[in-house]
Amino acid sequence: MSLALTAEERAIAAGSDGAAMAMRIVAESARLLGAPRLIPIASAHIDGALYHGDSGTLFAERLVELGATVAVRATLNVGALDLLGCSHVRLAEPKREMARRMMDAYRHLGCETSWTCAPYQAGHRPAQGSDVAWGESNAVVFCNSVLGARTNRYGDFLDIACAIVARAPDYGLHRAENRRATIVFDVSGLSQAFMQSETAWPVLGSLFGRSVGNGIGVIQGVKEHPGEDALKAFGAAAASSGAVGLFHIAGVTPEAANLEAALGGRSPEESIIVTPAMANDARGRLSTADRPDHIDAVAIGSPHLSLAEFAALERGIAGRHLSVPLYACTGRHVVAELDRDGRRKALESAGVVIVADTCVVVTPILSELVGGVLMTNSGKFAHYAPGNTGYDVIYGSLTDCVESAVAGRPVIADADT
Numbered sequence: 001m002s003l004a005l006t007a008e009e010r011a012i013a014a015g016s017d018g019a020a021m022a023m024r025i026v027a028e029s030a031r032l033l034g035a036p037r038l039i040p041i042a043s044a045h046i047d048g049a050l051y052h053g054d055s056g057t058l059f060a061e062r063l064v065e066l067g068a069t070v071a072v073r074a075t076l077n078v079g080a081l082d083l084l085g086c087s088h089v090r091l092a093e094p095k096r097e098m099a100r101r102m103m104d105a106y107r108h109l110g111c112e113t114s115w116t117c118a119p120y121q122a123g124h125r126p127a128q129g130s131d132v133a134w135g136e137s138n139a140v141v142f143c144n145s146v147l148g149a150r151t152n153r154y155g156d157f158l159d160i161a162c163a164i165v166a167r168a169p170d171y172g173l174h175r176a177e178n179r180r181a182t183i184v185f186d187v188s189g190l191s192q193a194f195m196q197s198e199t200a201w202p203v204l205g206s207l208f209g210r211s212v213g214n215g216i217g218v219i220q221g222v223k224e225h226p227g228e229d230a231l232k233a234f235g236a237a238a239a240s241s242g243a244v245g246l247f248h249i250a251g252v253t254p255e256a257a258n259l260e261a262a263l264g265g266r267s268p269e270e271s272i273i274v275t276p277a278m279a280n281d282a283r284g285r286l287s288t289a290d291r292p293d294h295i296d297a298v299a300i301g302s303p304h305l306s307l308a309e310f311a312a313l314e315r316g317i318a319g320r321h322l323s324v325p326l327y328a329c330t331g332r333h334v335v336a337e338l339d340r341d342g343r344r345k346a347l348e349s350a351g352v353v354i355v356a357d358t359c360v361v362v363t364p365i366l367s368e369l370v371g372g373v374l375m376t377n378s379g380k381f382a383h384y385a386p387g388n389t390g391y392d393v394i395y396g397s398l399t400d401c402v403e404s405a406v407a408g409r410p411v412i413a414d415a416d417t
Helices: 007-013 016-031 054-065 095-108 138-147 157-166 201-214 228-241 276-285 307-317 332-340 343-350 377-389 398-407
Strands: 038-040 045-046 075-076 167-169 185-187 217-220 247-249 271-274 297-305 327-330 352-356 373-376 393-396
Touching: 007 016, 016 038, 016 054, 016 157, 045 157, 045 297, 054 095, 054 157, 138 228, 138 247, 138 297, 138 373, 157 271, 167 377, 185 201, 185 228, 201 217, 201 228, 201 276, 217 332, 228 247, 228 297, 228 377, 228 398, 271 332, 297 307, 297 377, 307 327, 307 343, 332 343, 332 352, 373 377, 373 398, 377 393
Parallel strands: 045 075, 185 217, 185 271, 217 247, 297 327, 297 373, 327 352, 373 393
Antiparallel strands: 038 167
């Protein structure tokens, strides 16, 4: 199938400015993907501003030099620096300066300096059915699944090119026929106590991702809406352990009024009956540390912590002091609320290290420790932390994380599945 550009798109691509450069990138990507045309988009979320090397900085600066600016709302994912100075980033020069230049370049392109992996918590919530170009795995899966907007998983630096020309290739999850579920993931055999627990949704997300890969599944047997923070945790874990870009939950998510609607009226190609043993195994896989007698740090907030999650953290600490640092990663929109109410100072006095604009698995913030042990309640952190930080991981609930941080050793409650 050949790509057909409109006269306007061909004229833009024929230019010599930043928009021309971006249009050529989008058009060539569309050709490689087999898309028949480009479609207009309502917004973008840019993952490409995270420093991975000098070429990314130079690419963004070239767009600035050519006069490019975004044509739609474009929020920014985390960068490599905590620009608010909440935490100490150990990124050395010249990488530190290149990371700063990169973040500056995206600001000059007109992107919102949101610096969060959870833009949907910061007011960026595209309408159901609208086409957008979002990057960052958890943001993509939340956008598709919970908001019902339509995006593929746009990588560096196609995301910013789409934002500049306000267009994206018409393929994949932009097309209604590609959004129906083909796999049923049945959790009705799990106890309601487990489904309502803090640990359930990251654990199930990890199992879901490994089970469906890049397929589209519908979860059956969920009796009540678990809340957006739970869906956020589920999607992040599923996108990390697999390549999930869209999931449905019968009776919960917007394109799944019931099981039949999620399946598009067809029979599933596969049904997975989740047993308590499967859930227990999935939880065990999230920990890599072998029965340690201590922990060196706790990290939460992948995806970034919401205000509601900070409230739960405060209730858990309840005036106590932590024996090991607890790194709480969040967006600057949340930090502003914590500062407004004086809550940030109290958290920091208790031993919480608030990390803004970035997170501990994408830039060096944790202390350099050989054989260090990190505890987390995040399925995404559990997946990436060993390779990115060198720390072994223990997975537990938020309550487990707080109690362990107070004690300086693992304190994990049993989970009934």
